[in-house]
Every structure is written in C-alpha cells, then in structure tokens.
Amino acid sequence: MEAYIAQGMHGLAYGMVLFLVASGLTLVLGMMGVLNMAHVNFFMLSAYLGYQVVAWTGSFWLALLIAPLLTAGAGILMERFLLKKVHAFGPMAELILTMGVAFIISDGVKAVWGTQNLPLSPPGSLSVLVNIAGVQYPAYRLFLIGLAVAILLLMALVLYKTRLGMIVRAAVADAGMVDALGINVPLVFMTVFGAGTWMAGVAGVAIAPILTVSPGLAAQMGMDAFIVIIVGGFGSLGGAFLVAILCGLLSAFGVQFLPQYASVLLFVFMAVVLAIKPEGLFGEKES
Amino acid sequence: MLLEVSELNTYYGQSRALQNINFHVDEGEVVALLGRNGMGKSTTLKSIMGLLKPHSGQIRFNGRDIMGLNPYKVARAGIGYVPEERRIFPNLTVLDNLKMGIKGGKIDKSNPNAWTIERIFEHFPFMKERTHQKGGHLSGGEQQMLTIGRTLMGNPRLLMVDEPTEGLSPIMVKEVRNVLEQISKAGIAILLVEHNYKMAISIAHRVYLMGKAHIGYSGTAAELEADAETRKKYLEV
Ligand SMILES: Nc1ncnc2c1ncn2[C@@H]1O[C@H](COP(=O)(O)OP(=O)(O)O)[C@@H](O)[C@H]1O
Numbered sequence: 001m002e003a004y005i006a007q008g009m010h011g012l013a014y015g016m017v018l019f020l021v022a023s024g025l026t027l028v029l030g031m032m033g034v035l036n037m038a039h040v041n042f043f044m045l046s047a048y049l050g051y052q053v054v055a056w057t058g059s060f061w062l063a064l065l066i067a068p069l070l071t072a073g074a075g076i077l078m079e080r081f082l083l084k085k086v087h088a089f090g091p092m093a094e095l096i097l098t099m100g101v102a103f104i105i106s107d108g109v110k111a112v113w114g115t116q117n118l119p120l121s122p123p124g125s126l127s128v129l130v131n132i133a134g135v136q137y138p139a140y141r142l143f144l145i146g147l148a149v150a151i152l153l154l155m156a157l158v159l160y161k162t163r164l165g166m167i168v169r170a171a172v173a174d175a176g177m178v179d180a181l182g183i184n185v186p187l188v189f190m191t192v193f194g195a196g197t198w199m200a201g202v203a204g205v206a207i208a209p210i211l212t213v214s215p216g217l218a219a220q221m222g223m224d225a226f227i228v229i230i231v232g233g234f235g236s237l238g239g240a241f242l243v244a245i246l247c248g249l250l251s252a253f254g255v256q257f258l259p260q261y262a263s264v265l266l267f268v269f270m271a272v273v274l275a276i277k278p279e280g281l282f283g284e285k286e287s
Numbered sequence: 288m289l290l291e292v293s294e295l296n297t298y299y300g301q302s303r304a305l306q307n308i309n310f311h312v313d314e315g316e317v318v319a320l321l322g323r324n325g326m327g328k329s330t331t332l333k334s335i336m337g338l339l340k341p342h343s344g345q346i347r348f349n350g351r352d353i354m355g356l357n358p359y360k361v362a363r364a365g366i367g368y369v370p371e372e373r374r375i376f377p378n379l380t381v382l383d384n385l386k387m388g389i390k391g392g393k394i395d396k397s398n399p400n401a402w403t404i405e406r407i408f409e410h411f412p413f414m415k416e417r418t419h420q421k422g423g424h425l426s427g428g429e430q431q432m433l434t435i436g437r438t439l440m441g442n443p444r445l446l447m448v449d450e451p452t453e454g455l456s457p458i459m460v461k462e463v464r465n466v467l468e469q470i471s472k473a474g475i476a477i478l479l480v481e482h483n484y485k486m487a488i489s490i491a492h493r494v495y496l497m498g499k500a501h502i503g504y505s506g507t508a509a510e511l512e513a514d515a516e517t518r519k520k521y522l523e524v
C-alpha cells in the first residue's frame with residue numbers, strides 16, 4: 001500500500017509539472033496557431049539558468065524567482081522579433097523558425113554548461129522526509145505539487161475572472177475576430193507567450209532537483225508535453241490538465257508494474273484515445 | 288465623406304481580387320454593395336478592416352488614412368465589422384460575447400449615446416433570457432443578432448455587415464432587416480453586403496454593383512429599381 005501511495009504522489013508531481021509545461025504550449029497553439037517547438041527548450045534553459053543562479057548566490061528561492069522571469073523575457077523577445085517577422089510567410093515558416101530557436105537553445109546550453117548532468121539541490125528546509133499516511137515522502141515533491149496547484153489556480157483565476165482571460169479564451173476560438181473588435185491582439189499574443197514560457201520556466205527550475213539539469217531535459221519533457229496537447233485536444237487547457245495528470249500516473253505506475261513496457265505505455269494511451277476521438281479528448285472538431 | 292475608398296487593389300497571391308475599387312459612404316447613409324458570388328465583396332470589407340493587406344490605393348475614414356492599419360486600430364477608429372461567417376465566440380456566454388465588443392473594456396459614461404448591455408437587450412430581447420448561455424448554443428439567426436449586438440457595443444460610426452441573412456428563415460431575414468433599419472435610424476452609417484436583393488434595396492439609400500474584382504455600377508436605390516437591365520447584368524444568376 002505504501003508503495004502505491006508513494007508512486008501515486010510521484011505521478012501526481014510529474015503530472016503537475018507536465019501540465020505547467022503543456023499549458024503554455026497548448027494556449028499558444030490554440031491562439032496563435034503556432035506549434036512552438038522551442039517551448040520545451042525554454043523549460044530546459046530555465047533549469048540551467050536556475051542552476052547558475054544557485055551557483056552564484058546559493059539560493060534556490062532566488063533561482064526559482066529569477067530564472068523563469070529571464071526565460072519569459074527570452075520568450076517574449078522571440079515572439080516580438082522573430083516569430084512576428086515570419087508570420088506573413090505562413091505556419092510552415094513559423095514552425096521552422098521555432099525549430100531553429102530550439103536548436104540554438106539546445107546547442108547554446110551545451111556550449112555554456114557542457115553536456116554533463118548538473119545537480120541542483122532543493123533548499124535545506126525541503127530536503128527532509130515527511131510522513132503522510134504512514135509513508136515517508138520527500139517534502140520537496142509535496143512542495144512541487146503545491147507550487148503547481150498554486151500556479152494552476154492563479155491561471156484559472158486570470159482566465160475565468162478577468163477581462164484579459166475572457167479575451168484569451170475568445171482569441172483561442174477566433175483571434176482575427178478579437179482583433180477586429182478593437183482589441184490589441186498582438187499585445188495579447190505577446191502576453192500569453194510570455195506567461196507560457198514563464199510557466200515552462202518555473203517547471204524547469206522546480207523539477208531540476210528531481211531530474212538534475214542536463215541537455216536531455218528538453219527531449220524527455222518534450223515528448224510527454226506533445227502527447228498531452230495532442231491527446232487533450234489542441235488549445236484545451238482542461239484537456240491538457242486531465243491528460244497531464246493521467247500521463248504522470250501512467251508513467252509512475254507503469255514503471256512499477258510493467259517496467260519493460262513503461263516507455264511505450266504513453267504511446268499506447270495516445271494511440272487508443274486518437275483511434276476513438278481523433279480530435280483529442282477535448283478538441284473541437286474541425287468543420 | 289465618412290468612408291472613402293480610392294483605387295484600391297488587393298491580391299490573393301498572384302491573383303487580383305480587387306481592381307481599382309472606388310466608392311464612398313457618407314455619414315448616416317445605408318450603402319449596399321451587391322453582386323454575384325466571388326466578385327470581391329467580402330474581400331473589399333476585409334481590405335478596409337485591415338484583415339487583408341491591400342497592395343495599393345487609399346482608404347480614408349473620417350478624414351484619416353486607415354489603409355494598412357491593424358484591424359484593432361481600424362475598429363478603434365470607428366468601423367464595426369460583422370463578418371459573413373458570423374464568428375461569435377462559441378465558448379463564451381452571450382454576455383461575454385457582448386462584453387468583448389466594449390472597447391477598452393469600459394462603457395464610456397461621458398457619451399450619452401454609448402451602447403450599453405441594457406440598450407442591446409431592448410433591441411434583442413432574446414439575449415436577456417440567455418445571458419449565461421454559451422454563444423455556440425444559439426440558433427443561426429440568434430448568432431447573427433449577437434454578432435451585430437457585439438459590434439454595436441463598440442459604438443461604431445460605420446457598420447460593415449457581410450451577408451447577414453445568409454441561411455436564415457424568412458422571418459429572421461425580416462428581423463435582421465428591421466434591426467439594421469433601427470441602427471441606421473440611430474445615426475450609424477451602414478455598408479451592407481447582401482445576396483437578398485429585395486432586403487438590401489428596402490433599406491439602402493445608394494447601391495454599388497460589383498462585377499469580377501471591380502465596381503461596375505453606382506446609383507441610388509430608386510435608380511437601380513428602375514433599371515432592370517443593369518440588375519440582370521450584375522445580379523441575376
Ligand atoms: N483566401 C483566399 N485565397 C485565395 N482566393 C480567395 C480567397 N478568398 C477569396 N478568394 C477569391 O477572391 C474572389 C473574391 O472573393 P470574395 O471577396 O469572397 O467574393 P464575394 O464576397 O463577392 O462572394 C473569389 O474569386 C474568391 O475565390
């Protein structure tokens with residue numbers, strides 16, 4: 001029983017982090033029609049920046065604050081000065097541009113930090129085990145779940161209780177129409193892009209103590225994040241949330257019960273869902 | 288002149304969809320832009336709105352050059368656009384759809400003529416009962432009314448409406464016609480693209496007829512009514 005609880009908590013923690021990454025990806029895709037291949041590279045970049053901030057200041061908290069903001073800044077620069085420039089040339093050009101940025105970040109972090117795994121320790125106060133339901137569980141993972149829930153609630157609040165949120169939801173459905181109603185859609189795009197990369201950045205720093213910082217981070221998270229947005233339905237936050245948690249649990253329990261199949265379990269899950277509902281669980285059918 | 292379009296050319300790739308288009312709309316006027324399918328009516332409205340970038344020409348609104356501006360700037364200059372596919376936000380409630388039309392998010396209290404949600408409800412009573420329903424759950428006619436109401440919330444001086452009666456029942460066609468007439472009486476100029484000739488001619492002051500990519504005829508509604516040959520040339524299928 002204890003093992004199930006621990007595995008379940010592991011899955012939940014990973015699912016939450018996965019959602020932090022995937023939500024930015026799916027919002028940008030739904031709203032701007034851009035599949036940002038560099039999104040998970042921003043996630044990785046933030047982990048490296050976090051590592052650097054800890055190396056310089058010794059403070060994990062400072063890293064968690066600063067690295068995601070720097071990452072969001074980089075994301076905004078990319079949107080403003082690169083993505084916008086190629087928009088006129090259509091979706092293929094945009095896709096290729098984001099791939100280019102992905103390569104630059106990938107090779108950039110290798111050039112600066114090398115290819116070895118870099119450790120990032122959680123703060124001392126969280127490096128303890130706590131007792132939940134008789135299970136000794138790392139406090140840091142509990143913190144991770146709490147952090148993700150807090151950001152999730154903040155995002156829900158903005159999306160469903162503010163005018164900006166209403167505009168974003170409308171723009172996911174029809175950005176051109178929002179523009180024609182007198183709303184500065186380019187500014188909304190930039191804001192959402194920044195917020196999305198910020199969340200990916202938070203996820204990057206937050207998961208670094210568990211996964212360590214390495215150039216493989218982006219590929220590892222990338223595959224899962226793409227599965228989440230495809231299965232959840234493009235542009236659907238609710239779908240992304242549900243599938244991210246499912247993915248987290250599926251990998252955690254897969255490792256426990258079907259270790260030799262764990263790596264393909266997510267793909268099987270994706271194949272089954274798409275066979276039944278090609279537009280994803282919460283996707284709008286293309287008419 | 289409220290809106291003045293001169294020598295407007297718009298391309299889709301290599302193909303020229305608008306060829307030296309010239310027309311104007313005066314303050315408070317209802318102007319119909321008619322013609323068969325594929326002549327370039329929607330392209331004309333989209334070019335004015337900034338949704339398509341024209342290749343050359345001039346678009347002046349209220350004395351200001353608005354050509355090449357982003358759609359949101361054109362809207363802020365005072366042009367409201369009701370597109371042909373209706374394009375309400377299906378995932379938003381009726382009330383939120385209307386709120387999306389309010390420029391800057393706040394109703395301008397200093398303007399006594401500013402549209403309010405209450406005023407919209409007076410014109411479209413059905414919306415009052417359905418404020419919290421999703422826009423996607425409305426019927427086609429109701430969605431059309433919602434698009435018009437949403438655009439009015441932005442207090443346009445000129446309303447451009449593209450095929451508002453397409454796919455609607457005869458009763459709804461009449462309703463849409465009456466709503467447009469009321470809007471016109473409120474002093475708002477209307478540029479109407481419509482395939483229902485009878486409906487259009489019953490509220491239009493002046494008419495432009497489009498042939499392929501160009502405007503081939505301009506006259507008053509009465510003149511066109513008296514000119515069966517022109518109607519046959521540009522409208523009959
Ligand atoms: N997105 C587009 N790409 C290429 N050609 C288009 C596009 N939209 C319209 N056209 C073409 O431009 C011409 C004018 O179209 P449109 O303005 O929609 O006509 P109307 O509204 O008068 O029916 C048509 O020949 C149409 O096929």
Ligand SMILES: [Mg+2]
Binds near residue numbers: 328330450
């Ligand atoms: Mg048309």
